[in-house]
Amino acid sequence: DAGITQSPRHKVTETGTPVTLRCHQTENHRYMYWYRQDPGHGLRLIHYSYGVKDTDKGEVSDGYSVSRSKTEDFLLTLESATSSQTSVYFCAATPAGGNTGELFFGEGSRLTVL
């Protein structure tokens, strides 16, 4: 158990509304990531964080923002949700500060934008 929890696990919202997904970890991992998973695309990186207040964009960052004010929490915000953001979102973290290592995942958050 990598101690990564995501909330909410399921959410249905309407186009144009803001949405925030939360990732909470208890293992003091330095690096945290948000991915989205869609059929045929595998996991695509949205944003990642390499420390408190240190974040960077991934491959599919348009329409998303993140914040990391504490080591344990990494928030993903959709400022104005669109139907193309319907997806399963996974948070992940690596267990050591800057070392090559396994990537642990949360259980995923399924978001539906109507």
Next chain:
Amino acid sequence: EDKVVQSPLSLVVHEGDTVTLNCSYEVTNFRSLLWYKQEKKAPTFLFMLTSSGIEKKSGRLSSILDKKELFSILNITATQTGDSAVYLCAVEGYGQNFVFGPGTRLSVLP
């Protein structure tokens, strides 16, 4: 741009068959290659490979990395229906950035 390609994208076999899944990559400052198994929910870790030619093995699963030719294979022998899943290959590159391939969907029929 970092890239990971997996083949085949989909595979159907019968119990007892042996399968080989392929992963090729292009990545800046390669650090490691990882294999994951994903059933209905979050991916679960299988292997991490960092050195060429050294086989990692766990039960009926094994994997090897070729850093010269930039690919890895995942072998599953004597497949069982419980092996049915999507198998994801990921490469860790520059800045602790993990790039995933599209996955191979394996279906094992009884």
